[in-house]
Amino acid sequence: MARSMGAPAGRLNRRLPGLGEGFRKTCLRLGAVSEVAAAGVIGTGTHNTGISHGILPTQVVALMLLTASGEIRECSESVNTEIFQAARLHLGCLGVVLSLTFQCVPEFYLLETSFPSTLQEVLDNLDSHLRRSEYFRFLWFPHSENVSVIYQDHTNKPPSSSASWLWDYAVGYYLLEFLLWLSTFLPSLVRWVNRCFFWLLFSGQGETVDLSYKVFSYECRFRQHVQDWAIPIEKTKEALLELKAVLEKNPKVVAHYPVEVRFARGDDIWLSPCFQRDSCYVNIIMYRPYGKDVPRLDYWLAYESIMKKAGGRPHWAKAHTCTRKDFEQMYPGFQKFCAIREALDPTGMFLNAYLEKVFY
Ligand SMILES: Cc1cc2nc3c(=O)[nH]c(=O)nc-3n(C[C@H](O)[C@H](O)[C@H](O)COP(=O)(O)OP(=O)(O)OC[C@H]3O[C@@H](n4cnc5c(N)ncnc54)[C@H](O)[C@@H]3O)c2cc1C
Incomplete structure (x- = not known):
């Protein structure tokens, strides 16, 4: 596993083999571009290719989130599970991702x-x-x-x-x-x-x-x-x-x-x-x-x-003309995501013009 504190994802890959015996021969699977931040790529659902492999957020096993109220929440499959479920593909609207733990594979x-x-x-x-x-x-x-x-x-x-x-x-x-x-x-x-x-x-x-x-x-x-x-x-x-x-x-x-x-x-x-x-x-x-x-x-x-x-x-990072009505139909979990977002950021501190189109 590898933990990122906002490092560019490509640099993280280059550093992984040097991070000590526990990290030796590890590798993170990235999409077509590496000069991006780890929290940014998971936030928009970056993907590569391979039918036996999920998109990049599926490699996240834990993360730390600073919420609008100033609280720091640790989330994983066993702690704050609902927030974890939402925050692996967070759209930048749940809080500031302070750290991420990725499941890596041996370098190949x-x-x-x-x-x-x-x-x-x-x-x-x-x-x-x-x-x-x-x-x-x-x-x-x-x-x-x-x-x-x-x-x-x-x-x-x-x-x-x-x-x-x-x-x-x-x-x-x-x-x-x-x-x-x-x-x-x-x-x-x-x-x-x-x-x-x-x-x-x-x-x-x-x-x-x-x-x-x-x-x-x-x-x-x-x-x-x-x-x-x-x-x-x-x-x-x-x-x-x-x-x-x-x-x-x-x-x-x-x-x-x-x-x-x-x-x-x-x-x-x-x-x-x-x-x-x-x-x-x-x-x-x-x-x-x-x-x-x-x-x-x-x-x-x-x-x-x-x-x-x-x-x-x-794709969340690329052009489209969809609005909330479309997303409600496309995503069975859309309402659950909205409920988590509203609970974590009731005043909309992390919203912007794009996200208003998604949520309103
Ligand atoms: C040249 C190029 C090639 C690309 N190739 C691919 C590809 O092959 N596959 C693919 O799926 N996508 C691809 N993309 C899209 C790309 O993966 C996304 O645009 C990705 O989000 C870019 O990462 P970023 O670090 O620049 O994110 P940003 O645009 O900086 O951020 C993305 C979102 O995450 C939020 N965010 C960033 N950091 C944090 C943080 N610490 N806490 C909370 N929120 C945060 C931002 O507010 C924003 O909402 C490509 C993009 C480019 C420009």
Whole structure:
């Protein structure tokens, strides 16, 4: 186990092996970004991928909360259990998280293999992909059938990387950002940009071995608008094919690459998008250049309506248009969370404009 006092989550991972014999060879599983705070990532329900693994808050076994009244509450599965149940995914509205204790696993190496495929193949053989790799995810390049499948699995192989110079020196990404910027003037370019980058960076086989937390984390190279809803896993195929059909029917609606598809095990955390069901996260993006608004409303609304129809729940840290009425329907434990919040913070000291939309 590892206790964090507000440390950036990535730094915590780097420090874990040096924390003494009890912590040697330990590792925290993170999402795509590590320069975030431990209390921040659990507060919004950060997730990575792997159908046998829950979202990051499921790794929390205890925490200390400073409430609005100035009291410090220790919570765990055996102490203040109701507060613990709420505070593992706290939205920043229950108090100040002073410390967190994570259940860690022994340090391990991951082998990442990537290879090209098609959306139809991946969706037809989803169960088999999920069985074949512990941390399976895939990237779909909208306006095409192209998919990059990424497997990550435990290995005893020595560290290595087959990344190309285009990837190593980020040259591909500078070029991509330039082309995406150009496409903000000529939206019809987007389908060709998506295809071009699939062939340039993702059409070959790749293999990388490194410490797990280094392989799990990757850089988002350009600024972007993001939506990321979790839908019941059995709806994956239907929802993605519908999204593809919408884009085909409406050539004026453009979608930047990638659509990132990840998986997480169901859990028992009241405000977790994976509450009581194994889930598929469908993450869509639009490039967000400085000082320029890229139209995305049609894509955003079409995606949201497909996710809602599939019984989805939005990621708490990403864009959505939901309000309290939606959350009451999505989350069976929503009222219980509200009761805990009102008891811990009766005057709304920890509320802000976003949270008012969620709770009022
Ligand atoms: C480049 C990038 C990549 C990302 N990739 C992923 C991904 O792969 N998977 C995924 O699920 N998400 C991803 N996200 C979303 C990200 O995980 C969340 O935005 C996360 O909350 C960021 O952590 P933070 O420390 O910046 O949180 P903040 O935004 O600072 O905080 C999040 C919430 O926690 C509250 N909070 C923070 N500290 C405390 C504290 N000590 N006590 C009480 N409340 C507190 C804040 O008030 C806020 O409500 C990504 C975000 C970025 C920018």
